[in-house]
Amino acid sequence: MNTKEFPIGKTRICLIQGDLTDMETDAIVNAANPSLMGGGGVDGAIHRKGGPKILEECKHIRATEWRNGLPTGKAVITSGGNLKARHVIHTVGPVWQGGNRGEPELLAEAYKNSLRLAVSEKLKTIAFPSISTGAYGYPIREASRIATETVKDFLEKVDKLETVVFVLFSAHDFEIYRKVAKEVFGFSISDEDSAA
Numbered sequence: 001m002n003t004k005e006f007p008i009g010k011t012r013i014c015l016i017q018g019d020l021t022d023m024e025t026d027a028i029v030n031a032a033n034p035s036l037m038g039g040g041g042v043d044g045a046i047h048r049k050g051g052p053k054i055l056e057e058c059k060h061i062r063a064t065e066w067r068n069g070l071p072t073g074k075a076v077i078t079s080g081g082n083l084k085a086r087h088v089i090h091t092v093g094p095v096w097q098g099g100n101r102g103e104p105e106l107l108a109e110a111y112k113n114s115l116r117l118a119v120s121e122k123l124k125t126i127a128f129p130s131i132s133t134g135a136y137g138y139p140i141r142e143a144s145r146i147a148t149e150t151v152k153d154f155l156e157k158v159d160k161l162e163t164v165v166f167v168l169f170s171a172h173d174f175e176i177y178r179k180v181a182k183e184v185f186g187f188s189i190s191d192e193d194s195a196a
């Protein structure tokens with residue numbers, strides 16, 4: 001399996017090429033849509049594998065806390081149903097509209113609010129997909145920089161997580177994240193790719 005690790009304070013940052021729904025972290029993050037009723041991409045995969053309990057909890061959230069849907073950049077938490085991860089943090093990334101409609105700030109908010117929620121729930125390990133870069137069309141180079149810089153900024157202020165994982169579905173996406181992460185986090189622990 002394609003894997004890379006970077007230390008940031010006490011936290012380990014991992015890049016993995018694989019399937020988010022296989023992660024055994026305390027939480028995985030869902031790139032949801034405002035309805036919280038499931039969808040395509042990673043959202044569909046989470047609900048398929050996690051079973052109906054997650055959807056029931058999402059329906060409860062919609063009936064109580066977020067009647068008009070979860071706004072872009074916000075995050076909520078449910079159990080992980082049948083997943084190996086105990087929790088799913090559902091966040092809504094921005095739809096790419098050219099980049100001048102607040103997309104960078106909203107994407108950073110989605111990561112930040114997911115991390116805040118993990119810390120407030122006393123979770124230690126969390127795994128992210130590449131939010132917004134599928135159906136929502138966010139260019140992955142720009143998105144990967146925001147994802148990694150936002151996580152770095154957060155961990156420099158809040159030193160409470162053990163592991164943050166970025167799970168990239170394709171080798172292409174993994175390669176883009178690997179290059180950006182090396183710039184943002186510094187050299188990787190293993191320096192087998194230092195000549196790359």
Ligand code: ADP
Pocket residue numbers: 018019020021031032040041042043045093129130131132133134135136137138167168169170173
């Ligand atoms: P969004 O609507 O936020 O763009 P998508 O689910 O369409 O969300 O895509 C986000 C990213 O998640 C894409 O890079 C897509 O390839 C990836 N993805 C889809 N399924 C999985 C999965 N099971 N594990 C990890 N990443 C996935």
